[in-house]
Amino acid sequence: MPLSLDDAVELGLKHNLQLNLARQNQHLVHGEVLTVANNLLPSLTAKASTGTQEINLAAMGFKPTSLESFGISPSQFKTIVKVSTTSAELDMNQQLFNVPAYYLYRAAQKADRVASMTELNQEGAVTIDVASQYLLALADASEIENAQALVKADEVAFQQADDSHNHGVGTNLDVLRARVQLQTEQQVLISAQDTFSKDKIALNRMMGIPADQELTLTDKAPYNEFSELPLDEAKRIAYSRRKDLLSLEAQLEVAERAGKAVKFERLPSLSFNGHYGVIGETTGMYHGDFSAQGKLSVPIFEEGQLRGENEVAGAQTDALREQIASLRITIEEQIRTAMLDVDSSAQLVKVARSNVDLASEELDQASQRFTAGVDDNLAVVRAQAALAQAQTQLISTLYQYNVSKLMLARNTGVVESQYKTYLGL
Structure with missing residues (x-):
């Protein structure tokens, strides 16, 4: 499966469990907002019914003989009657004046934004995790390429030492040194291949695809010098883009509006409800049926509860303000640290x-001296080891440099949208 960095991030954003849970939570909160909004909107309900009843008047205690006083003959009156009725109604409820309900709706709107910021913050976390793991796999692949090249070089060196020994020019010690160096580099290659396989499995897990899916990484480890970003500009971007900060600020607005709802609970509320419909015998005449009612509710003896709710709301608001102030300081600290990491890793x-260039030159010179018979292969073995260490260090520092740039993008709140810019892709 060919896989670019963009593909990896896209798969991670699509399948990550925590991100999907955050999306579902956002839908949940949005549904609750609609529910709260419905409390302020008119509620209309239409109802219709029809039915037939057969009533035994005698069983209910009615005596036909009691009609004689009205000049009605009991024999003309049936004690069992059948009645069919049909009705249709339209009910309406409307809040006319309810300030607490209005501010609760405004608070719910901001709660929707909090859920949205939580989702976007999780997107940033998934982006940097997947991108870092992809870069780690690229570093593993580079390590394998270097190890394979060194194994081939060691095989040539071993063959030269063996040939020299067979021709009586070299010593058995040269052959032993070359063999040890070859086997050591083969061990490095096996270890690098194992690490690469395990890191690809971890990448598969982050992307939500089967662990046994083979991957072909199509991108190369990027190296691009990062243009210096002024601290004030980075802070400005972070304060406007960091999702955790925006989420806290939205939570503060939720708390403030909920506090206003508590404050205005002392006000009276006014509502209206009523209905209009028709009712009558199914096959007969129908008559209008309606009711209209206004309701005024005034809280009289709820001061203890209202003061308690107001104190709770005030404590929540103060706590959120302190968290926001603390997070802004933390963001500046994170940005400064990330900038130092970017500069030092560069x-x-x-x-x-x-170091790689110098080690390569040293190995070349040592190899020429050994081939010319001027020196034994001890210098060659040492130069090969130095080159292997220098190449490993280069791969490690390049990985650290790219990850530090991703962390700077994360700390400024733009990693999910600008990770390629920061990496120089």
Whole structure:
């Protein structure tokens, strides 16, 4: 399965469990907002019914003889009657004045934004996790390539030492050194291949695909010098884009509006309800049926509850303000730390590249001296080990450099949308 960094991030955003749970929570909160909004809207309900009843008047205590006083003959009156009726109604309920309900609706709107910010924050976490794991797998692949190249070089060196020994020019010690170096590099290659396989399994898990899915990483480890970002600009971006900060600010607005709802619970509320319909015999005449009622509710003796709710709301608001102030300080600290990491890792990459060049030159010179018979292969073995260490260090520092840039993007709140820009892809 060919897989680019974009593909990996897209799969991670699609299948990550925590992110999907955050999306479902956002839908849940949105549904609750609609429910709260419905309390302020007119409620109309239409009802219709029809039915037939057969009533035994005698069983209910009615005596036909009692009609004689009205000049009605009891024989003309049936004690068992059958009645069919049909009715249709339209009921309406409407809040005319309810300030607490209005502020609760406004609070619910902000709660919807809190859920949305939580979802976006989780997207950022998934993006950096998947991207970092992809970069780690690329580093593993580079380590394998270097180890394979060194194994081939060691095989050539071993063959040269063996040939020299067979021709009586070299020593058995040279052959032993070359063999040990070859086997050591083969061990490094086996270990690198094992690490690469395990890191790809971890990447599969993050992307939500089967663990046995083979991957072909189509991108190469990026290296692009990051343009310096002024601290004030980074802070400005972070304060407007960090989802955890925006979520806390939205929570503060929720608490403030809920506090206003508590404050205005002392006000009276006014509502209206009524209905209009028709009712009558199914086959006969129908007559209008209606009712209209206004309701005024005034809280009189609820001061203890109202003061308690107001104190709770005030405590929540104060706590959120303190959390926001603390998080803003933490964000500045994180940005400063990330900038230091980016700068230091960039310098380490330059040094590591220089070390690889120097180690390659040293190995080349040592190999030429050994081939010419000027020196034994001890210098070659040492140069090969130094080159292997330098290449491993370069791969490690390059990975650290890219991850530090991702962390800076994460700390400024733009990693989910600008990770490629920060990596230089």
